[in-house]
Amino acid sequence: MTTAVSLHNVSRHFGSVRAMDGVDLVVAPGEFFAMLGPSGSGKTTCLRLIAGFEQPTSGRIEIFGEAVEGVPPYRRNVNTVFQDYALFPHMNVRDNVAFSLMLRKVDKAERYRAAEAALELVRLTGYGDRRPGQLSGGQRQRVALARAIVNKPKVLLLDEPLGALDLKLREQMQEELKALQKQLGITFIFVTHDQGEALSMADRVAVFNAGRIMQVGTPEEIYRRPQTRFVADFVGSSNVLPPEFVLSVAGVSRWASLRPEAISVSQASDGAAPLTGTVVTRSYTGSTTRLGIDLAGQRLTAVVPASGDLPHEGDRVTVSFPTDALHFMENPE
Amino acid sequence: MTALAAGTGAILANRRGWLGALSDHFWRRPGLLIFLMLLPAILWLGIVYLGSLLALLLQSFFSIDEFSGLINREFTLKTYAELLRPQNLDIIVRTTSMAALVTLASAVVAFPIAYMAARYARGKWKALFYLAIMLPLWASYLVKIYAWKLILAKEGILNWAFEQLHLKWLLEAWLSIPVIGGNSLSISYTGTFLVFLYVWMPFMILPIQAAIERVPTNLLDASADLGATPRQTFWKVIFPLALPGVIAGSIFTFSLTLGDYIIPQIIGNSQFFIGQAVYSHQGTAGNIPLAAAFTVVPIVIMGLYLWLAKRAGAFDAL
Numbered sequence: 001m002t003t004a005v006s007l008h009n010v011s012r013h014f015g016s017v018r019a020m021d022g023v024d025l026v027v028a029p030g031e032f033f034a035m036l037g038p039s040g041s042g043k044t045t046c047l048r049l050i051a052g053f054e055q056p057t058s059g060r061i062e063i064f065g066e067a068v069e070g071v072p073p074y075r076r077n078v079n080t081v082f083q084d085y086a087l088f089p090h091m092n093v094r095d096n097v098a099f100s101l102m103l104r105k106v107d108k109a110e111r112y113r114a115a116e117a118a119l120e121l122v123r124l125t126g127y128g129d130r131r132p133g134q135l136s137g138g139q140r141q142r143v144a145l146a147r148a149i150v151n152k153p154k155v156l157l158l159d160e161p162l163g164a165l166d167l168k169l170r171e172q173m174q175e176e177l178k179a180l181q182k183q184l185g186i187t188f189i190f191v192t193h194d195q196g197e198a199l200s201m202a203d204r205v206a207v208f209n210a211g212r213i214m215q216v217g218t219p220e221e222i223y224r225r226p227q228t229r230f231v232a233d234f235v236g237s238s239n240v241l242p243p244e245f246v247l248s249v250a251g252v253s254r255w256a257s258l259r260p261e262a263i264s265v266s267q268a269s270d271g272a273a274p275l276t277g278t279v280v281t282r283s284y285t286g287s288t289t290r291l292g293i294d295l296a297g298q299r300l301t302a303v304v305p306a307s308g309d310l311p312h313e314g315d316r317v318t319v320s321f322p323t324d325a326l327h328f329m330e331n332p333e
Numbered sequence: 334m335t336a337l338a339a340g341t342g343a344i345l346a347n348r349r350g351w352l353g354a355l356s357d358h359f360w361r362r363p364g365l366l367i368f369l370m371l372l373p374a375i376l377w378l379g380i381v382y383l384g385s386l387l388a389l390l391l392q393s394f395f396s397i398d399e400f401s402g403l404i405n406r407e408f409t410l411k412t413y414a415e416l417l418r419p420q421n422l423d424i425i426v427r428t429t430s431m432a433a434l435v436t437l438a439s440a441v442v443a444f445p446i447a448y449m450a451a452r453y454a455r456g457k458w459k460a461l462f463y464l465a466i467m468l469p470l471w472a473s474y475l476v477k478i479y480a481w482k483l484i485l486a487k488e489g490i491l492n493w494a495f496e497q498l499h500l501k502w503l504l505e506a507w508l509s510i511p512v513i514g515g516n517s518l519s520i521s522y523t524g525t526f527l528v529f530l531y532v533w534m535p536f537m538i539l540p541i542q543a544a545i546e547r548v549p550t551n552l553l554d555a556s557a558d559l560g561a562t563p564r565q566t567f568w569k570v571i572f573p574l575a576l577p578g579v580i581a582g583s584i585f586t587f588s589l590t591l592g593d594y595i596i597p598q599i600i601g602n603s604q605f606f607i608g609q610a611v612y613s614h615q616g617t618a619g620n621i622p623l624a625a626a627f628t629v630v631p632i633v634i635m636g637l638y639l640w641l642a643k644r645a646g647a648f649d650a651l
């Protein structure tokens with residue numbers, strides 16, 4: 001089976017800083033792949049290595065089976081949507097989109113036709129004559145997208161493309177990107193620090209931390225069965241429970257994660273319930289309410305439906321969850 | 334004006350003296366502050382500078398009585414017609430061609446220097462770059478020109494260097510070319526050109542460097558990403574975005590060359606440039622109207638140049 005992009009033991013060091021350290025990664029053709037991690041985790045460096053803006057310190061990168069060592073970006077059939085769009089300010093939207101075709105000496109009528117088609121794909125028909133400076137953030141984002149797909153690249157790299165948009169627009173663009181990827185069948189590699197975005201859009205997710213990949217899997221695997229404490233905490237803000245605590249509730253001494261929505265909370269009755277604690281924080285998020293509960297030194301976060309009778313800060317509550325909601329982590333470090 | 338809250342000191346801080354009152358006043362009426370700040374500039378530019386320019390323009394429409402040498406204060410285009418006499422037209426063509434060549438050559442020489450400084454020089458290297466560019470500006474203009482006269486002279490170091498490199502034949506071949514050649518470099522147009530090039534170079538480098546520095550590096554990444562070779566990136570992205578800087582620099586080099594009257598007087602073959610013509614007409618010849626008409630020429634040429642540059646889209650990236 002061919003792979004779209006594969007990295008074998010790739011490292012990128014900047015002086016003593018290890019931006020990427022021994023990363024192995026395989027992305028299948030036509031896949032929507034997300035690279036998720038906090039800032040400085042190496043995900044953007046990984047993208048820049050695939051695009052060719054940086055060269056790995058060691059290791060091997062292949063794009064559709066071809067080793068790309070020493071191949072400059074302009075000879076890679078890979079296009080990028082940049083975080084701040086990087087549109088050419090001295091060209092109108094049509095010329096921006098047609099830029100790669102102009103470089104290939106495609107004649108003017110032909111390349112403008114292709115540019116219009118790409119603009120139609122991102123629903124910007126009729127904007128060809130405007131300058132990037134006259135567009136809103138969301139529109140610029142679409143132009144950057146049209147410019148990157150006009151040449152039908154084998155792989156499209158997206159570097160936090162939705163980071164600068166407001167929430168509503170971001171949600172809309174997430175759906176559009178997903179639909180576009182299905183329509184074009186191009187491999188998308190998407191960098192984000194927003195776990196919601198990664199989980200909702202990607203076929204598979206790689207979670208980065210400190211220059212290494214912590215876990216690769218489908219969104220469901222990542223969310224339900226995090227392998228490390230970092231993944232449990234970063235993706236979906238799971239409760240990370242130390243072995244001593246798990247021993248007291250489940251009888252095994254292992255690290256475990258527990259998703260906040262698996263916990264049910266009720267007002268403490270007089271009877272001695274196994275898990276009783278105090279509500280320390282309470283924040284309303286619309287459809288749900290997030291409660292921070294202190295269980296004799298162990299902090300738990302629970303997400304409960306916002307309706308009904310909710311405990312207040314300072315209230316004593318009983319906490320319960322099915323034991324099978326506990327996920328034991330294979331590699332807690 | 335309505336009574337203004339002075340503040341009790343508890344919630345609103347107390348106003349501090351009459352300077353504080355003035356600050357408060359300016360804060361409420363920012364237009365007044367801007368007017369006061371602009372006033373000296375408006376007075377200077379409007380009255381002293383533009384006023385004398387208009388007086389000059391007016392003079393150019395007067396004429397001189399050829400017998401008495403007195404100025405005839407009647408509106409006429411006779412003086413402008415005089416500009417079209419072959420010997421005067423020669424001066425204009427000579428000066429403009431020199432200015433154009435100097436500008437073109439400065440842009441070609443300055444661009445790589447400015448590019449290196451903007452893209453690669455960091456920290457102390459950047460400081461060194463500025464020092465190297467600015468240093469010649471600190472030395473007296475006349476000293477530099479006389480130094481160049483010695484460098485370019487027949488007994489000068491350049492001639493000597495060519496001799497040592499066994500390339501003297503090359504220099505002699507160059508000097509034997511009509512118009513640009515001459516007896517030695519210091520009395521040829523080539524010499525004038527070299528000195529102009531040297532003297533105005535900083536005025537070309539600095540604006541280009543500033544323009545290139547403003548080009549975000551991710552545009553270069555984007556260009557390469559979309560398939561542009563470094564050469565294509567230069568011509569399609571860097572150059573158009575740096576063009577306003579090149580134009581700004583060329584305004585300096587072009588107009589400074591058009592107006593200079595010292596360099597061609599010291600280095601070159603004693604043929605007049607516009608500046609020298611103005612100098613001699615308003616001085617010994619006492620022909621102020623013709624001097625004024627000559628002065629209008631560079632102004633018109635610069636206006637024309639800027640208009641053409643704008644039409645060609647040189648300022649689109651601003």
